[in-house]
Amino acid sequence: MTDKDQTNDIGFNKCYQELLQRNVNQNFITFLLHLDGVGLCKSTKLKMWLFSGSIIGLQPKLRYRRYNMPLFSIWIGYKEPHPEVWLRNCIGMMRVIKKEGTQTFNNQRVDIKFLSITGDCPALKLILNFIGHGDYFCCWYCYLRGVHVNNKRQYLYENPIILRGASAYKEGCSEAERTKHNVFGHLG
Known part of the structure; x- marks a missing residue:
């Protein structure tokens, strides 16, 4: 090939x-x-x-x-x-x-x-036990937090963008499982 x-x-x-x-x-x-x-x-x-x-x-x-x-x-x-x-x-x-x-x-x-x-967002959200695309901290790659502006959720650009690495993603997931609380979008 x-x-x-x-x-x-x-x-x-x-x-x-x-x-x-x-x-x-x-x-x-x-x-x-x-x-x-x-x-x-x-x-x-x-x-x-x-x-x-x-x-x-x-x-x-x-x-x-x-x-x-x-x-x-x-x-x-x-x-x-x-x-x-x-x-x-x-x-x-x-x-x-x-x-x-x-x-x-x-x-x-x-x-x-x-x-x-x-997969599409709903499918990945489902298997990753992650929040939906309209919630706070919905990005799988960064820690950008959504804000309400005129009754709409918006995600304002912040410089510098703080990215989630693989280990931070795993830690957030483990903490959410342990505490049964939302941790930066990971559902417990």
């Missing part, structure tokens, strides 16, 4: 290329995970939530075809699913596959790598 068309696809970017170089003698398949909820009909609030994946090693035009996107889990209901209930078995299975890999027809081990997860 080459980037002759300069698509700047994930497979050609620096992080993925470094992953390939670090694992040059290893057989593996990389997945990008997707989470989304869609309404099934207008007359009711029946929704379908999907947890699926796409194989990064495939060319983009093949990667996003339905038959190349395995469905890991589905939830259909009138209310949002509880992520712990909905995804517990699926995530457990994925951990086993990630740890043990899988075997090909000629008994070669192939490791599975899950690189990241994407």
